[in-house]
Amino acid sequence: MILFIFLFLLGGLIAIANANPWENVTSPSKGSEQSIGSYANGCLSGAEALPLNGVGYQVIRSSRHRYYAHPDMVAYLKKLASKTQGFGLDDLMIADISMPRGGNFTSGHSSHQTGLDADIWLSFAPETLTRERLESPTAVSVVDLKSYSLRRDSWMDDHAILFQVAASEPEVARIFVHPVIKETLCGMEWEDRAWLRKVRPWWGHHYHMHVRLHCPDGSQECVPQNVIPAGDGCGSELMSWRPKPDDGKKNKETVKKKRVKVKPSECQIVLTQ
Template identity: 50%
Template sequence: MLVCMSQSVMATPWEKIKQPSSGDSSSIGSYANGCLAGGENLPLQGEGYQVIRSERGRYYGHSEMIVFLQQLMKQSQQLKIGNVLVGDIAMPRGGRFSSGHASHQTGLDADIWLRIPEKPLSQQALKTISALPMVDINKYQINADNWTIKQAQLIQLAASDDRVARIFVHPVIKQQLCKTQWKQRDWLSKVRPWFGHYYHFHVRLNCPEGSTTCEPQTPPPAGDGCGTELASWSPNYKAPVKTEPVTKVKPQPKPVKVLPPMCNTVLKS
């Protein structure tokens, strides 16, 4: 007999909490194995932006993330990029999702849609609007009907901020950014190819200055990342043939992630 499990049964303990803990913001653990104390909510609408799918309650973040997003959107408004749609940041106390995200656990990750309306959307439109793909997945090329210089400018604006550790985009989007002529290109090193990010980009901030509970992100490799590394993501890429004998290594089971002890306190507080 099949037993249907309800969403509440499948939900993690973190998904059941609707309010952040009290106190100052603190990101605990790693981006993919941690939690958030003293989370702050991003107002659902502000200068140059709106929160999409707010009913999911994933618009909480570290105070530094909230400030970063508000400043980024204000700058984008001044540059007349358009009305930016902000997706998931984190749950009220961060922590693990039952599905959808491996990271976004410490309030230092945020998804920003690449569909950029010219004007703020109505409440009804916010509930029904769909994502706009920037990549033709089958052809492995940019969707020229949807991609404009505004998407490129928004990513550049975010990546140029010193608070940003990495930005994840689909490899084809990274390829498109590499082809674009820029006066400064050093920010491109932060833009990392990752499948799945074809309609949004994922911003990850560095651990806040002075933080002792946050596990930092490894710095990106040197260079702009527009060469062999990027090419290796292509389905047509052929890796150089190795002449050395290949030694088979028995795959080891992945260790079970154990949350930092402080997260138990955050969860129960």
């Protein structure tokens, strides 16, 4: 009887461990560098690990093993951080990119599956953070969610510089920010406003921004997102995000239940390589 209970518990543990195979792999696949599928349903072959410390940045929460990326993303983040350091900004805090072979996280956001999405926090690191601080960093929100307005006490010119430098690189497809941040950037004077088009409003991004790169050359199975509408996105489209008096639901940061999606067949190979 005791043996039976033991085997039953062991079976349960194995089932939990194998629930999401993408979270169980600890190393990149051996294949060539390929982003496969779409940002929210795909995987990553031949990933590169972003070094945990580099010029102008520090990787936070590395115990989650989400610092793997397509080599294009690694190159982009290094370039961005060295540029922002050049502008006098403190170190960027780089959070989730992708797991060693991409795929879906069990909890949290549904994208970040192909090594082309990266979260950068809106708090900066003025000094080299200790291991403990890196594992549980302090999040700073620049939006007062209740009043749908900018938190002037936490917003800095450095944020505006960061968004402009980050969005101006040609390999960037989109940058997701809270609509209040987009409104703020729209209201500022810029010599060139073309980069504003790539800054897209989306709920949740008030303490971090999310950078998404275009499908890299050579990733034949990478599925791009629709082209962004023309213009800087500062007009009526942006106003439609503002909460309406009778709209209690829309402004709530709701978490949708995830659907189980079938991955591209190439991802099965990535998992076993």
